[in-house]
Amino acid sequence: MQLVMNIKKSFGSFALETDFTITGQKTGIFGTSGSGKSTLVSMLAGLVRPDSGEIVLDGECLFSSTERINMRPEQRRIAMVFQQHSLFPHLNVTHNLLYGFKRCRPEHRSIDFDVLVEVLKLGALLDRGVSNLSGGEQQRVALGRAILANPRLLLMDEPLSALDDSLRFQIIPYLKSVSEQFDIPYLFISHSLLEMRLMADQVLNVAGGRIVGISSAEELARQRLGSSQVGYINLLKLGRPSESGTMYAYPWGAAQLLLSAGSESDKSIAELSSKDIILFKQHPEAISARNLLQCTVRSLFSSGRKIGVEMECGGNTLISEVVQDAVNELGIAPGGTVFAAIKASAFRMLPG
Amino acid sequence: MLLTGSDIQAIWLTIKLASTVTFLLLLIGTPVAWWLARSQTRLKGVVGAVVALPLVLPPSVLGFYLLLAMGPNGPVGHLTRILGVGALPFTFWGLVLASVFYSLPFMVQPLQNAFEAIGERPLEVAASLGASPLDAFFSVVVPLARPGFLTASILTFAHTVGEFGVVLMIGGNIPGVSRVASVQIYDHVEALEYGQAHRMAAVMLIFSFVVLLGLYARRPDSLKMTGRG
Amino acid sequence: MKLLRILLVVCSLLGAATAHAEKITIAAAADLKFAMDEIVTGFKKSQPGNDVEVIYGSSGKFNTQIQQGAPYDLFFSADIAYPRELAKKGLAASDVKPYAVGRIVLWSNSMNAAKMTLVSLADPKIGHIAIANPKHAPYGKRAEEALKAAGLWDKVQPKLVFGENISHTAQFVQTGSAQVGIIALALAVNPELAKKGGYYLIPDKLHNPLEQGFVITRRAAGNVLAKKFADYMAAKPARAIMTKYGFVLPGEGR
Incomplete structure (x- = not known):
């Protein structure tokens, strides 16, 4: 056309x-x-x-x-x-x-x-x-x-x-x-x-x-990451979950995520806001967030006052947002390694 | 038999007149109502007002001017002479013409309301699916406006049946041609034949009641349909 | 309260003022329109401060209305049978007095009716002949009688159209929709119609007399002004006006 x-x-x-x-x-x-x-x-x-x-x-x-x-x-x-x-x-x-x-x-x-x-x-x-x-x-x-x-x-x-x-x-x-x-x-x-x-x-x-x-x-x-109230929404393609204690473990590419919500489907999509991902320079010893992923920074981009951080996590792409000061302090740069912490309740399953 | 032969003749004539007028007004009133419902020009107000005029003019006044217009010296009279159809006063078709004019708002206004209630959307959908305007009119508008057509036809029919002043003015009270039921009742009353007047009035009343009952007792499904725009 | 008191005073003053002036309402047959207007004008001059109102219409309708209690003080009928009926029912306060004899004429807007006779009506060039509805209009009944007496009824019947009353019949002719009509002499001599063409006076031996009469209604029993008007109709000025408008007066030939 x-x-x-x-x-x-x-x-x-x-x-x-x-x-x-x-x-x-x-x-x-x-x-x-x-x-x-x-x-x-x-x-x-x-x-x-x-x-x-x-x-x-x-x-x-x-x-x-x-x-x-x-x-x-x-x-x-x-x-x-x-x-x-x-x-x-x-x-x-x-x-x-x-x-x-x-x-x-x-x-x-x-x-x-x-x-x-x-x-x-x-x-x-x-x-x-x-x-x-x-x-x-x-x-x-x-x-x-x-x-x-x-x-x-x-x-x-x-x-x-x-x-x-x-x-x-x-x-x-x-x-x-x-x-x-x-x-x-x-x-x-x-x-x-x-x-x-x-x-x-x-x-x-x-x-x-x-x-x-x-x-x-x-x-x-x-x-629109910087101007949107909800930040950038990551759309995560998840596989069929298995019960894990009080939570559900979902395969996500090569990685695994713990979510509080269950699903009956073999394929589901979860939303995750860029605001709900916290980055660490080194492995934090103990945190309350149930998901901690080791990721490689692929690129940085700016949107308004925010910096978007595109990462590769176990074969998947994830985008987080940080302020410029954090980039400087953590020394976030393409090719570097970061740890991304995500609460189990931060995910929202798309219906259907 | 309660009614005399001339009473029955008058009733039959009335039904023939009302059916003819309703049929002709469906043909004439539909495009007028469609144009009024769709047009956005200033002319719309003028045409709408002209259509509504018979509602405010007293029937005998309207009848007098129709008589003037249809007479041999009037504009309609000139036209009918040129067309070779002869003079219209005192003829059935003269009554038809007068009634068409007189009942115009009763056909046009319900139709216009029905068309307006349909809105743009169904027509846009039909066009995007390949229907020409005429095709869309018959395949979408007419079915959706069906309750409007029914209302307009019943009102027009009933109004023509009940018409008196105009018919009296231009009809000449000729049996079988222009002596309709309402005039016949009037004649009975004037001649102090109250018994016959009562019987005929009762027939007319029952007829009108049945017609109007048919109209008002109908399921009001029109709004539900047209509301879906 | 103050306002109410003022209103009461005003009302009583108004009541006092009107108590002197009298008012009568006359129901008159449509053919009397021109003559009666002039008679009433003359009568009012002789009765300053009093009021006379005239309503014109069909005699049969007035007859029915008066029987149903319509507020008319005098009733001038085109057919004396109606006031006689009222008198028989006890609805009259006076004798029934004949005031005129009506005559019928042939009249046309497009042809010279002065040169016509009833036989002319059979002419195929004449498509429609207007007469008043014989069923209830006195003039229509006389027209029918005249046509029958002349042996023309069967020939002309298909051409007949019927007016609601005598002035409506004249309208059919005036607009040219009917080429000729049988109408009241009183209408044919009125200037509006007289300027259009002449008329042919239909011989009165062809029909029953169109005797016209009036009566004071029961409602106006003892009404001085009504009685005065009844007397005035018999006086010279009124009779002169009636004659001028084509009415033949009782006891006078024509």
Whole structure:
């Protein structure tokens, strides 16, 4: 997918102006509410008309003020998944799913209904009305419907924001897998940095109606370490735990971590803030924190008043944050060894 | 039989008139209501006010001006002569035209409310799934606005049945052409034939009650549906 | 309390002031509109300080309303049968007095009715003929009688359209929707209609007399002003006005 978006749009005192070209299958658009990200995708879908500029998708011009082109939304083959309440209440699940499929030209139809129903686990819902589906089921149907329209691009505008946390993380694998399985590129819009890191390879950072940066989600998260209240969130991929006294021992790469929370899953993801990792220059003899890892410093980076310390711990990557004085006192430098202490209660398991 | 032949003729004529008017107003009122619900121009206020005018004009006043307009010297009269359809006063189609105008707000306003309640979102979704505006209108808007269509049709039908002043002014009280039930009852009353008037009024009352009961006893599922935007 | 006392004083003053002035309300048939306005103006001049209000409408409707207790002191009906009915029911405070005999005319807005007769109505060029509803309007009943007497009823019946009352019938003709109508002479001579075209007076031997009469209602029994107005109708100035507006007076031929 290649998208060129070079447009201007103003509403009253708010002005949106972008000039970017992106390629890639999984792109995030990140920004706070009011930053202009929803308007941006609405213009891409053809629901809002830019004041001027051009939009070119995979070589086809969707909009050009100079050439007076403004392709109708129904001709753009760009499907959308909205935040909520977008299913047609007068149709049951099957007919919702087929709405776009029926309107898609036969030569574009490459997605098999049964396969999609299998991937999204919608089989039990097909005959049901949509009003008594749960929020997560509704979003799965909305996603399936968008995919079945065989779009060349899928826009997801805060598709998880209306869901509670446990549902959110249940849906994310579906979002990713359908895109991969059916080879449909997407733009994923969210104000959540965590969702960006789970969903997007590259992220457009939108603020005040401008694109203020294009980077990977990982880079964006590191840049925001100093300014974010929660610091940088390490996402740790853990294996199945075993009981260890009053705690649970999880395999983490070659290392092992003791957490206070258990899990039934073979694979789980734990969040760990950079603020919750304390670094020692030498092995502390006795500490209350239950995890003490010997790590090698890979690099340092600054973000605001904080210094991020990227470390390699038993084959895993971990980022901690310290102030400049600590770097100086401990003599933290790339290649050096540090000990990282983490309390067992500092981890937060991602639901799902 | 409680009713005379002319009473039954009047009731049959009334039902024919109300059905014709309701059908025509569905065709005319739907695009007007859709435009009113969607437009953001200043003209919207003007058109909305014109549509609502029959609500405030006394029917006999409205009937008098319709008579002037449809007469051979009026603008509508000129038009009908050019089109070769003849003069409209004292004809069934003259009554239809007058009733269409008179009942316009009863069709347009409930439809406009129903369309407005649907909001933008379902249309945006339909467009992003490849539906043209016309396709989206019939596949999404019409089903979602179904309660609105039902309300508008019932109100229009009932209002046409109950219409009196306008019909009296332009109809000429011709049996089978313009002597509708309300006029027939009025004639009975004026001629002091209270017994016949009571019987016919009772038939009309029961009919109207049944129609309105049908409207109000319906499950109020429209809001739930349209609230999902 | 003070305010209440002032209000009481004001009210009693107002009551005292109106106690002298009398007011009567007259219900009059629509065809009397122009004549009655002029008569009332003359009467008021002779009765300074008193008030006379006239309401015009259909005689049949007034008849029903008075039976249901409507506050009319005098009732001038286009058909003497109505006041007679009131008198029979004990709702009148005076004898029923004939005040005029109505006449019906052919009148048209687009043709010269002065050159027409009833036979002209059969002309296929005439699409619609307006008459008042014979079922309840006295003028309509006389029109029907005249058409039947002339042997034209069956021929013209398909062309007939019915006005609610005699002025509504005139509106059908005035707007040109009906080419010709049978209306009251009293309306045809009024300036608004007279300037549009002439009229043909339908011979009164073709229909029952359109005897018009009035009565003082039971409500106005002992009302001095009502009695005075009743007397005034028989006096010269009022009779002159009635004649001017095309009414034939009782006892006078035309």
